[in-house]
Amino acid sequence: MTTKIPRHNPAYSGLIAKLFNLKSGSLFLDLTLGDGGHTQEALQAGAKVISFDIDPESIQRAKQFIPQNLHKNWTVVNSNMTQVSQRLTNQRFNGILIDLGPSQYQILSPNRGFSFSSNQALDMRLDKNLGVTAKDFLAALGQKELEQVFRLADEPRAKQIAQAIVSNRKISPITTGQQLANLVTKLKGSYKKTHPATQVFLGLRMAVNLEREVIQKTLPQLPDLLKTNGILGIISFHSGEDKLVKQFGKDQPETLSVIYKKPLKPTAEEINNNPRVRSACLRLFKKI
Template sequence: LEKIVEETGLKDIQAILFDLGWSTSQLEDKKGFSFQNKEKLDMRYGDKGKTASELVNNLPKDELDFIFRRYGEEKFSNKIAREIVDKREDSPIETTNQLVDIILKVYRNKLNSDKEVPWTGGTHPATQVFQALRIAVNKELKSLKQALPQAVEVLDNLGRIAVISFHSLEDRIVKHFFKDNEDRLEIITKSPITPAESELEQNPKARSAKLRVAEKI
């Protein structure tokens, strides 16, 4: 962030907005963000770093378990990680549908269900694993932790930082950062602002959004 400000010559910065969601246009890149279509397991926002496929096919079971549990809060993280390790011994897991099939197999075994794809039992079981892999691939939480203090540095006094998060881990990072820096920040939103029902009617995907705002003092 500091580098961007320096390179662009921005001055008198009064506000910085972090929107931590990802846009629907990224689905069109066919990088495996969605489990609705058969795509390569990439999940990188850019072209650098390891892909989701590389993580799935190379990380030890315990690391996969940690990623799914920590970043996705997946209740069957250990079983899914074990099933992935068993499956990749036969052939690499390279596409979204391969990973979805593994996740569904675990859920059916755990829930004694014989449902076939597409899943019709509410939230799709692959949701949390795909979220966890996306966070891990792009190091999203690490980037957020680095960006927040830089934002404080480049803001003018009385400038505001606003963060829209979509995940409990992201919101927790923002909440604690604001709290830990009360000598430099006045917290404007004592509790996070969430979407009104009228907004959710037009944009259901905003349901998990939380907005926190602080002012530099």
């Protein structure tokens, strides 16, 4: 395990204690630990925190990043968030957070298959127990299926990219991040800020890790894990995820109230300091 890759700076950094009204003795559940930025903020506010993550490498990194003196109030669970009700029986929280964005570590690690420049096999599995990799998806899915994968990640040229992948693999299989990124860049052209393959990689990551299914299975479990007036916060990074979250809130009128009608966006200052969060949006709900 390495910490050579810089620590991921999550969206809404510095705001967690305020947004969730955390204080000494509060109970906080972070269902997406990553490098531990949100968890650390909650611990520093005096909360007792339980953090979930499916990725053992993320857990190891978070344990190194979070100061040792905060560990006494911190419990880590190496599990998919879909298992939260089974793993946490008879516990109620003042705040629950899900951050649906990938961590910088996962994106930049060449051996994880998330990187545009990697010559390693396209993997993208957060849980190594999953059998199918991104490389497998690219080799097996038909054009219509690939198009749907990319559309779910808001890729405007999903059809053309799917066609190009299917045509290209007849000549040579696409097995690395660099190969896929080059194919998409050739099709879409040059760029200034956002890499042209960003949404394609996002769609593959979502498909490999069944991310939509995970969201749909996890969200209905969460109201029962909140104390009265407890706050649920969900950070999403594209419209497909946000639509699922918004609809979930509408489906819970007897248990959850919407705190803000529109999702909270990062401030211009935060985006300037951390451009990766520019597409983030946060929806907050309160337990009735």
